[in-house]
Amino acid sequence: MLFFRSEEHIDHWCTTWRMPRGAVLTLETCWRLAQAWFGAPRSAPEWRRRTVEETRAVFAELGLVGEFWELP
Amino acid sequence: MDDREVRRVVYEMAMRGGSPPLARDVARVLTAAEDDVVDSFRRLAEAHIFVLQKDAPEILMAAPYSAVPTPFVVHAGGVTSYANCIWDALGIAAMLHGNAHVHTSCADCGTAYEIRVANEKVVGEGLAHFSIPARQWWNDIVFT
Numbered sequence: 001m002l003f004f005r006s007e008e009h010i011d012h013w014c015t016t017w018r019m020p021r022g023a024v025l026t027l028e029t030c031w032r033l034a035q036a037w038f039g040a041p042r043s044a045p046e047w048r049r050r051t052v053e054e055t056r057a058v059f060a061e062l063g064l065v066g067e068f069w070e071l072p
Numbered sequence: 073m074d075d076r077e078v079r080r081v082v083y084e085m086a087m088r089g090g091s092p093p094l095a096r097d098v099a100r101v102l103t104a105a106e107d108d109v110v111d112s113f114r115r116l117a118e119a120h121i122f123v124l125q126k127d128a129p130e131i132l133m134a135a136p137y138s139a140v141p142t143p144f145v146v147h148a149g150g151v152t153s154y155a156n157c158i159w160d161a162l163g164i165a166a167m168l169h170g171n172a173h174v175h176t177s178c179a180d181c182g183t184a185y186e187i188r189v190a191n192e193k194v195v196g197e198g199l200a201h202f203s204i205p206a207r208q209w210w211n212d213i214v215f216t
Contacts, residue, residue, distance in 0.1 A: 001157035001158050001159045001160075001200055001201070001202050001216070002157065002158060002179035002200070002201050002203075003143075003144075003158040003176045003177070003178065003179060003185065003187075003198055003199070003200060003201075004178050004179055004180055004198060004199050004200075004201055005178040005180075005181065005183055005185065005197070005198050005199075006198075006199065007199065009178055009179075009180035009181055010180070010199065010201045012180050012181075013179055013180040013201075014203075016180070019203050020203065021201075021203075022201060022202045022203040022204065022205065023201070023202040024199050024200070024201050024202075025199065025200040025201075025202070026199060026200075027162075027187060027194050027196055027197070027198055027199070027200065028194060029200075030158060030159055030162055030194075030200040031162050031166075031189070031193075031194035033159060033162075034136075034159055034160075034162035034163040034165070034166045035162075035166045037159070037163060037166070038135075038136055038160075038163035038164075038166040038167045039166050039167070039169075041083065041087075041167060042079065042083045042121075042134075042167070043079075043080045043083035043084045043087065044080075045076055045080060047079075049119070049120065049121065059206070067205070068202070068205045068206065069205075069206050070205070070206060070207055071206055071207055072207045
């Protein structure tokens with residue numbers, strides 16, 4: 001997950017490196033994703049990985065829907 | 073060897089020191105054999121908790137922390153860390169529940185950018201691009 005200064009720079013990078021254009025998040029959405037994903041300290045004994053369903057719920061809560069965000 | 077204890081120590085040391093520790097350092101804290109810690113690292117890697125280095129049984133990634141330099145430098149709580157990606161860079165701030173400065177650059181043109189987290193809000197310009205669809209992330213998590 002890389003950082004870009006603008007949509008045009010994403011397009012240029014994808015063209016240069018022949019990579020498909022994937023999902024673009026604003027920094028605000030990326031921050032909210034980071035909070036949801038890492039807000040609970042992984043040093044806590046009770047911490048565990050989210051289930052697939054819990055992960056789907058996190059994505060949906062943030063509006064990250066569609067084929068790109070589907071999980072196996 | 074309790075893998076939860078190993079995970080706890082790894083993350084406590086990463087949060088305190090800025091980087092995932094070596095197996096021998098975890099062994100010292102737990103008063104355990106280094107081989108037992110390495111075995112635990114491998115189990116935790118199989119569970120996708122850590123990512124190990126390709127040719128050594130040491131942690132490469134304990135998300136959001138990277139054990140090696142990356143283009144995502146995070147200053148938070150008096151500690152400097154490398155994050156694995158922009159999501160993880162913000163993740164370090166989220167995990168520490170404090171203010172942070174993220175120094176990175178545009179992956180296309182290299183222009184330096186600073187992103188701040190202040191009072192639980194992100195401040196800065198730019199975008200995060202996820203190239204790989206979610207279902208494929210763990211096919212090659214380092215590339216992802």
